[in-house]
Amino acid sequence: MTKVKIYVTLRESVLDPQGSAVKGSLGKIGYNEVEDVRIGKYLEVTIGETDRDIDTIVKEMCEKLLTNTVIEDYRFEVEEAN
Amino acid sequence: MKFAVLVFPGSNCDIDMYHAIKDELGEEVEYVWHDATDLSGFDGILVPGGFSYGDYLRCGAMANQSNVMAEVKKAAEAGKPVLGVCNGFQILTEAGLLPGALLRNQNLKFMCRTVELKVENNNTLFTNQYEQGQTINIPIAHGEGNYYCDDETLAKLKENNQIVFTYSGENPNGSLVDIAGIINERGNVLGMMPHPERAVHELLGSDDGLALFKSIVKQWRESHVS
Numbered sequence: 087m088t089k090v091k092i093y094v095t096l097r098e099s100v101l102d103p104q105g106s107a108v109k110g111s112l113g114k115i116g117y118n119e120v121e122d123v124r125i126g127k128y129l130e131v132t133i134g135e136t137d138r139d140i141d142t143i144v145k146e147m148c149e150k151l152l153t154n155t156v157i158e159d160y161r162f163e164v165e166e167a168n
Numbered sequence: 169m170k171f172a173v174l175v176f177p178g179s180n181c182d183i184d185m186y187h188a189i190k191d192e193l194g195e196e197v198e199y200v201w202h203d204a205t206d207l208s209g210f211d212g213i214l215v216p217g218g219f220s221y222g223d224y225l226r227c228g229a230m231a232n233q234s235n236v237m238a239e240v241k242k243a244a245e246a247g248k249p250v251l252g253v254c255n256g257f258q259i260l261t262e263a264g265l266l267p268g269a270l271l272r273n274q275n276l277k278f279m280c281r282t283v284e285l286k287v288e289n290n291n292t293l294f295t296n297q298y299e300q301g302q303t304i305n306i307p308i309a310h311g312e313g314n315y316y317c318d319d320e321t322l323a324k325l326k327e328n329n330q331i332v333f334t335y336s337g338e339n340p341n342g343s344l345v346d347i348a349g350i351i352n353e354r355g356n357v358l359g360m361m362p363h364p365e366r367a368v369h370e371l372l373g374s375d376d377g378l379a380l381f382k383s384i385v386k387q388w389r390e391s392h393v394s
Contacts, residue, residue: 099318100271100316101271101274101342103272103273103274103275103276103342104272104276107276151225151229151230151233152225154226154229154262154269156261156267156268156269156316156317156318157269157271157316
């Protein structure tokens, strides 16, 4: 079994109104050193026995469904699990 | 002319769309479930609003994986009119039938009210019954209608007159250059956040949406009268 941790964020060029609102709130409670907040998604995908290359499968899943590359970037970490 | 109204789990404007076509437009219409594998019997495809698959992951992402979407792509390739409203617009961008994407409204709020739209291009099969530059009143109801695309795509949209409707007056969601609706390059796929099917009778507060459906029928009749 393999556990994959996928991190999805809005692309740099895309405004993140949620992040901006949170940044404002952080400023309000005194964290004026905060320059930017970006909010994203975290997915854990557990993959069973397969002959296919895990990196290839995960990239495919990200491009086909898990992310929209028009507005989002992603990166992932592969962890062996028992 | 025979229309299909697609129905996904979580669609909720399908019934409005159905009645707009049947009762106000007076054309044939059928509901088509998302696992359908044949749309060849229909002349026009309507992708209604709602919250398909609960808007989980991203609006429209999972609806785009359903069987019927492969058929919608075929219909679009065949030149049939395809209209996506609200969640339908989101699904069409996820499907790559229209460029760009719909982001969270800039003010982070769900907006539900009637807005003024400007008809930016009346030379399309969806807008030939409007005047160029006409202002119309159509309701919106969405939390993620903030149209986004990159600069290159925007330049193309402008160059090809693909921006069909803009918000005139207040921009309710932060959409790029006030975009409310765009069409594909070929001119047979329209996506828009406002709901024309909710504005088809004066009793509903406006009948400005009816001309959009009449436009589709007019174009279809003209090209199918032998």
